[in-house]
Amino acid sequence: MKRVKESPKSTHRSVIRRIQGKGRGSVFTPSDFLDLGTRGSVDLTLHRLTDAGTIRRLSRGLYHYPESHRLLGEVAPSIESVARALAASEHAKLQPSGAYAANLLGLSEQVPAKVVFLTSGRARKVKLGNLEIELRPTTPRKVAAAGRTSGLVMAALRYMGRDHITRSRIAHLRQTLSADDRRRLLGDLPSAPVWLHPHLRAIAAKESP
Numbered sequence: 001m002k003r004v005k006e007s008p009k010s011t012h013r014s015v016i017r018r019i020q021g022k023g024r025g026s027v028f029t030p031s032d033f034l035d036l037g038t039r040g041s042v043d044l045t046l047h048r049l050t051d052a053g054t055i056r057r058l059s060r061g062l063y064h065y066p067e068s069h070r071l072l073g074e075v076a077p078s079i080e081s082v083a084r085a086l087a088a089s090e091h092a093k094l095q096p097s098g099a100y101a102a103n104l105l106g107l108s109e110q111v112p113a114k115v116v117f118l119t120s121g122r123a124r125k126v127k128l129g130n131l132e133i134e135l136r137p138t139t140p141r142k143v144a145a146a147g148r149t150s151g152l153v154m155a156a157l158r159y160m161g162r163d164h165i166t167r168s169r170i171a172h173l174r175q176t177l178s179a180d181d182r183r184r185l186l187g188d189l190p191s192a193p194v195w196l197h198p199h200l201r202a203i204a205a206k207e208s209p
Helices: 008-022 039-051 079-088 098-104 149-160 167-176 179-187 194-204
Strands: 056-059 062-064 067-069 073-075 094-096 114-119 124-128 131-137
Touching: 008 039, 056 124, 062 079, 079 094, 079 114, 079 124, 079 131, 094 098, 094 149, 098 114, 098 149, 149 179, 149 194, 167 194, 179 194
Parallel strands: 114 131
Antiparallel strands: 056 062, 067 073, 094 114, 124 131
8 A cells, every 4th residue: 555645744743642642751762753754754843842842852863751740840761761762763672781680680789870781782872860871782692581581680690790699699589580480591591601500490490499
C-alpha cells in the first residue's frame, strides 16, 4: 500500500500525540517518530517543542517529556529510561554494569556518580546534573543475557570480583531472586566466565549451600 505523504503540520500533531501517549517522564529520540514523517520534519517538531518548553533536550538527539512534583519541582528522568532510549534508537542490547548492577541487586549500597551500561551499540555519554550515564560497547558474550536477571547477576558478580563473592551475598541472591530467575542462571552459564560458574550454580541450587 502506498504511504500517504504527511505535511509538516500533520507530523507535528502526530508527534505531540505520541509524546503525550508515552506519558510524563518519558525519554525518547527522533527514531521514535520516523514512521510519522521525514527526519527533517520530526527534527523540526522536536526543536519547536523544545523552544516552547513542552519537552526538554537532555543531549544531542535525546529528549525528555518532563513531569513535575508539587514540592520538588521538575523530576529528573530515570537512569533506565535514558539508557533504554539511547539503546532503542539503534536496536542495541543493554546491560547494567559495575557498581550500578551490584546496587540494583542489593549487593552494594554504593551509589555511583557514573552509571555504566554495556551495549552492543555505539558509545554514548549523557550528563544528568552530577550523574553521568555511559553506554560502553562490549563483546556479544557480555550482553548475551541482557534484559534478563541472569545478565544483571553476572555483571554484578564480575564487578565484585572473586575475593568479594561471599556466602552471605550468595544467600542474599538466593533469597531475593525468584525461582524462575535462579533456574535461568543455569541456562545462561555459557555466557558467564568459567570462574563464575560455581557461584551461579550455588545461587541456582535447590538447597542452601
